[in-house]
Amino acid sequence: MDQFTLNLIVVGATFALYIGIAIWARAGSTSEFYAAGRGVHPVLNGMATGADWMSAASFISMAGIISFGGYNTSAYLMGWTGGYVLLAMLLAPYLRKFGKFTVPEFIGDRFYSQTARTVAVICLITASLTYVIGQMTGVGVAFSRFLEVENTTGLLIGAAIVFFYAVIGGMKGITYTQVAQYVVLIIAYTIPAIFISLQLTGNPIPPLGLFSDAKSSGLPLLETLNGMLGDLGFTEYTKQTDTTLNMFLFTMSLMIGTAGLPHVIVRFFTVPKVSDARSSAGWALVFIALLYLTAPAVGAMARVNLIDTVYPNGTTEAPLAYEARPDWVKNWELTGLLGFDDKNGDGLINYVADKNANEFTVNNDIITLANPEIANLPGWVIALVAAGGLAAALSTAAGLLMAIASAVSHDLIKSQINPAISEKGELLAARVAMAVAIAVATYLGLNPPGFAAQTVALAFGLAAASIFPALMMGIFSKRINNKGAVAGMITGLVVTIVYIFLHKGWFFVASTASFSDADPMILSIKSTSFGAVGAILNFAVAYIVSNATEEPPVEIQELVESIRIPRGAGQAVDH
Amino acid sequence: MADNSENNAYWAANKRIIVISLVIWFICSFGFGILLRPMLAGIKIGGTDLGFWFAQQGSILVFLVLIFTYAIKMNKLDKEHGVDE
Numbered sequence: 291m292d293q294f295t296l297n298l299i300v301v302g303a304t305f306a307l308y309i310g311i312a313i314w315a316r317a318g319s320t321s322e323f324y325a326a327g328r329g330v331h332p333v334l335n336g337m338a339t340g341a342d343w344m345s346a347a348s349f350i351s352m353a354g355i356i357s358f359g360g361y362n363t364s365a366y367l368m369g370w371t372g373g374y375v376l377l378a379m380l381l382a383p384y385l386r387k388f389g390k391f392t393v394p395e396f397i398g399d400r401f402y403s404q405t406a407r408t409v410a411v412i413c414l415i416t417a418s419l420t421y422v423i424g425q426m427t428g429v430g431v432a433f434s435r436f437l438e439v440e441n442t443t444g445l446l447i448g449a450a451i452v453f454f455y456a457v458i459g460g461m462k463g464i465t466y467t468q469v470a471q472y473v474v475l476i477i478a479y480t481i482p483a484i485f486i487s488l489q490l491t492g493n494p495i496p497p498l499g500l501f502s503d504a505k506s507s508g509l510p511l512l513e514t515l516n517g518m519l520g521d522l523g524f525t526e527y528t529k530q531t532d533t534t535l536n537m538f539l540f541t542m543s544l545m546i547g548t549a550g551l552p553h554v555i556v557r558f559f560t561v562p563k564v565s566d567a568r569s570s571a572g573w574a575l576v577f578i579a580l581l582y583l584t585a586p587a588v589g590a591m592a593r594v595n596l597i598d599t600v601y602p603n604g605t606t607e608a609p610l611a612y613e614a615r616p617d618w619v620k621n622w623e624l625t626g627l628l629g630f631d632d633k634n635g636d637g638l639i640n641y642v643a644d645k646n647a648n649e650f651t652v653n654n655d656i657i658t659l660a661n662p663e664i665a666n667l668p669g670w671v672i673a674l675v676a677a678g679g680l681a682a683a684l685s686t687a688a689g690l691l692m693a694i695a696s697a698v699s700h701d702l703i704k705s706q707i708n709p710a711i712s713e714k715g716e717l718l719a720a721r722v723a724m725a726v727a728i729a730v731a732t733y734l735g736l737n738p739p740g741f742a743a744q745t746v747a748l749a750f751g752l753a754a755a756s757i758f759p760a761l762m763m764g765i766f767s768k769r770i771n772n773k774g775a776v777a778g779m780i781t782g783l784v785v786t787i788v789y790i791f792l793h794k795g796w797f798f799v800a801s802t803a804s805f806s807d808a809d810p811m812i813l814s815i816k817s818t819s820f821g822a823v824g825a826i827l828n829f830a831v832a833y834i835v836s837n838a839t840e841e842p843p844v845e846i847q848e849l850v851e852s853i854r855i856p857r858g859a860g861q862a863v864d865h
Numbered sequence: 866m867a868d869n870s871e872n873n874a875y876w877a878a879n880k881r882i883i884v885i886s887l888v889i890w891f892i893c894s895f896g897f898g899i900l901l902r903p904m905l906a907g908i909k910i911g912g913t914d915l916g917f918w919f920a921q922q923g924s925i926l927v928f929l930v931l932i933f934t935y936a937i938k939m940n941k942l943d944k945e946h947g948v949d950e
Contacts, residue, residue: 367924368898368925372890374928375886375890379932497922502911538895541898568939572933579929855875856948856950
């Protein structure tokens with residue numbers, strides 16, 4: 291059987307599974323549509339959160355980023371996992387007790403302010419929409435590479451599948467499909483890693499293999515890698531080149547951004563009890579950690595394999611002749627993600643740090659996608675990686691679309707435009723909002739704005755600087771009032787956006803940038819790391835303004851008292 | 866429903882557990898993984914220094930232990946203060 295047929299069978303089987311789940315998990319009420327009826331088991335919710343959280347970027351790009359960045363990319367590993375500690379302790383249990391459907395709803399009720407709710411809706415839609423564009427393009431790319439269909443056709447097939455289970459099933463359909471998608475993506479990610487770890491170190495567990503001895507040299511793997519990189523003039527893998535200040539703030543921004551992303555927070559509204567929300571955050575991190583502990587091993591080992599391929603006799607000897615390159619190099623050359631330019635005309639692949647002498651360019655994304663081929667794994671593993679990439683992109687897209695649709699139907703239509711709407715009417719509105727959100731996301735995926743890749747910083751910046759502080763203060767302080775919260779959120783939002791625009795260009799038009807991330811405006815703080823600074827300003831402004839103005843009304847203080855106490859969350863199930 | 870002072874004691878105990886947990890959270894990620902890494906450079910593990918291990922693996926394992934410990938401690942605290950479900 292050829293590779294194409296295998297890919298088709300494996301991807302087709304996973305899609306049939308998602309559709310089957312969607313038909314089984316139809317949503318009949320707004321509670322089912324927004325919060326899966328609050329009946330999801332905490333372990334299953336943890337799995338769904340894992341799939342929701344791990345996007346095309348985590349699955350396809352992260353190992354490659356680590357592979358070429360070494361220690362400096364640890365911010366991603368710590369940031370995208372450490373946020374769950376904040377979620378479990380500072381947000382999830384209390385928001386579950388609050389017992390409503392959306393993040394803006396909590397902000398609006400707690401700060402008794404439609405302005406606060408609207409600011410939250412704007413942050414949510416901006417963050418989620420920018421994030422979803424990346425997923426849709428990821429779906430298109432995965433389809434076109436593995437199933438040999440046009441990028442556009444691939445994207446439309448993906449959108450149709452999401453449409454089917456998200457519109458019919460709402461949060462309930464999305465949750466149970468995400469559980470299946472998690473299983474597909476984690477198997478697809480770990481199997482090639484296990485084989486490669488075995489080949490290089492003899493240890494079948496990749497995170498242990500990373501710190502074991504390499505079979506080839508008998509020395510520790512990381513020491514071997516540092517030696518190879520040193521020979522070729524690259525920075526040592528374990529060496530820090532970023533400033534400590536920037537690395538600190540970048541890690542912090544990713545952590546509080548993770549905790550403040552609405553599509554992750556709402557996942558904790560689906561469990562039955564407050565105690566389930568706490569343990570579910572732990573389970574979510576277990577399932578996320580399976581991939582995040584594997585990724586640094588994949589990154590380092592792929593770098594070793596890559597250098598070994600180019601320098602079969604060691605890094606001090608002559609590199610491989612271009613004519614003798616292995617098949618996987620030929621395959622990936624066709625995609626343009628891998629390139630060779632024989633600058634000195636010697637017919638050898640000179641892969642070195644010096645940009646003027648280097649002849650070999652490798653795109654980050656290859657590391658995960660070409661892994662099975664580099665390790666000579668059977669065809670069904672390659673098919674599985676295709677299905678895994680699609681599962682990662684589709685599950686995250688569905689979660690984001692859900693957050694957007696419920697913000698529109700619940701926070702705008704039900705709350706501001708037509709409060710008298712019946713439950714049936716709201717359910718219909720939510721489905722229409724979902725359909726429109728999918729159409730918009732598909733359009734943007736087909737015509738991605740030039741700035742698509744830059745906007746991830748924006749999503750995390752907004753979540754970190756605006757949403758996270760507002761939620762935390764709303765729970766941990768009875769003194770923060772409407773004026774303080776609104777002033778704080780707007781300060782965090784504006785300062786962060788302006789800082790990003792000053793470095794990336796206004797509205798991402800590069801020519802209007804006044805500074806660059808190589809030489810930032812304030813100290814060594816890059817625009818991607820500024821969310822943490824925005825958050826600190828948000829906290830400070832909210833505190834000062836609240837203390838200068840009146841206390842929140844008694845009923846708000848009672849609301850805060852009540853969300854701090856777990857008892858009674860189950861009653862909210864039927865509301 | 867327990868009275869107000871009971872609820873306040875519960876909340877104070879919760880905050881105490883959170884503060885201790887977040888101190889550990891901070892030391893093991895931002896501390897060992899970034900700020901204190903140069904000081905830990907002498908301690909070797911698997912071909913590299915302890916700081917690198919914390920940044921790429923140790924911190925994540927600590928996060929896992931922290932969340933489950935918090936969940937277990939809070940379940941106990943909920944019962945002690947009669948606010949469990």
